[in-house]
Amino acid sequence: MTADLNPVTLLWALRSPCNLGCRYCYFGTIEEHRGAVPLQSGALSHLARTDLDLAAITAFVDTLPGSRVKRIFIAGGEPLIWPPVMEVIAAIKAAGVQVVLCTNGIPLNRPELLDMIISLGVDAVSVSLDSPDADYNDTWRPARNGKHAHQDVISGIQALITARGSSPSPRVGLYSVITRLNIDVVQTGAVLASELGCDYFVPQPIALEHGHALHTQLSLTDGDADPMSEAFTQLYRSCTPVRLPDPSYPGRVVDSITHEQGFVSGCFGGTNLFFIEPDGSVYDCPSSLKIAATAPGRTIRGADARTLFAAAGPCSDCGLFSRDCVNMWPLMGFERFLTERIPT
Ligand SMILES: C[S@@+](CC[C@H](N)C(=O)[O-])C[C@H]1O[C@@H](n2cnc3c(N)ncnc32)[C@H](O)[C@@H]1O
Ligand code: SF4
Incomplete structure (x- = not known):
């Protein structure tokens, strides 16, 4: 990575x-896509018909040294x-770029994977x-094999925390999706994360x-804004030892619930943040509104990271802020999760 004062984060x-x-996955479900694969640009599908292969991925990663990409x-x-x-x-780390792995946690039960995560110096996992309540989580996050479940995610986190011992990395964090059925996870998730020894x-x-078939059942509405605000207020007032997104995050989350679309002055998307899809296509961020408004064609396939993410102009204003991009703020503020480890 160059000593650019304006480093780039890739999701x-x-x-x-x-x-x-x-x-509720952004990728939809295999069952619904077997009958009708989504073809519009930017659409995601677990069917993986257009995923880049290892050679194309490696060719791009080989161009990271000297680029603005930091994390x-x-x-x-x-x-x-x-x-x-x-x-x-291994190739990304060898390029001097930080790696944060985002996982459902079940593969963390494989000791050989843990050894690699630790020996490669993965920065965070x-x-x-979605809940300390196994039934709730497994209703919305079921395993395709019908066997793995909540307890396997917990044991995966525990195995990772045990395996890292006293080494500084990786930091370990918990991510929970809030729906209208589990607003309490804003607080109970923090308690669980703390009990497990997570850092954030x-x-x-x-x-x-x-x-979406689950929109009415799960999406947060105006009526959920007050309970959400209250839950976040309690969370930030609590003495939880786990690190939380910066204090501006709860307000953004509530805004994203009460307004379908919002305005961000000088957004980092497309300047300091880019979103890469499995087929290699590159967008400014994962907002579905932004993707729909973007001409397709930018790709990492055959591209050089040094030119693809060459120094850009100032961040531009964006009128497409929505609940599918609000979680970019914790990504862009990730430094606060990489500071010293929470003692266990
Ligand atoms: C798409 S997953 C990919 C990584 C990994 N499979 C996982 O579940 O962590 C990344 C994150 O997006 C979240 N997610 C998926 N679909 C979502 C949706 N419709 N709304 C909000 N978050 C969602 C997941 O819970 C997860 O935290
Ligand atoms: S674990 Fe769930 S959220 Fe993550 S990619 Fe798989 S289906 Fe989507």
Whole structure:
């Protein structure tokens, strides 16, 4: 990485397949896509028909040295079920770029994966779990094999925290999706994260299109704004030892619930943040509104990170803020999660 004062963060949905079938997932469900694969530009699908192969991914990663890229969040799909993922992470780390793994946590029960995560110096691992209540979580985040469940995510986190011992990395965090059925996770998730020995906790609001089959049941509405504000106020007043997103985050979350679309002055999207899809396409951020408003064609396939993310102009104003981009603020403020470890 160059000593650029304006470093770039990438959120990279590396590959599409997943071992879970979360009913609200941005990638939709395999069942609904078997009959009708979404074809519009930017649409995601676990069917993985257009995912880049290892050679194309590696060719791009090889161009990271000397680029503005400072930190890459590797998500998916589930990145840890793709065998070459560690090869990709090793190359990213060798390029001097930080790696944060975003996982559903079940693969963390594999000791050989933990050894690699630790020996490669992965900077942080963010694990998704929607509730301390196993029934709630497993209703909305069921495993495709019908076997893995809540307790496997918990044991995966515990195994990772045990395996890292006293080493500073990786930091370990918990991510929970907030729906109208689990607003209490804003507080109970922090308690769970703390009991597990996690370093940070991020509750993120669910983002579903209006036509989604679960929209009425799960999406947060104006009527949820007050309970949400109250839950966040209690969370930030609590003595939780886990680190939380910066104090401006709760207000943004509530804004994203009460306004379908908002305005951000000088947004980092497209200047300091980029979103890469499994087929290699590049967007300014993962906002569905922004993706719909962007001409397709920018890609990492055959591209050089030094020119693709060459020094850009000042951040531009954006009128497409919505609940599917509010969780970019904790990503861009991730430094606060990488400070010293919470003692266990
Ligand atoms: C798409 S997943 C990919 C990484 C990994 N499979 C996981 O579940 O953490 C990244 C994050 O997006 C969250 N997510 C998925 N669909 C969502 C939605 N419709 N609204 C809000 N968050 C969502 C997941 O819970 C997870 O924390
Ligand atoms: S584990 Fe992650 S990628 Fe897989 S279905 Fe759930 S949210 Fe989507």
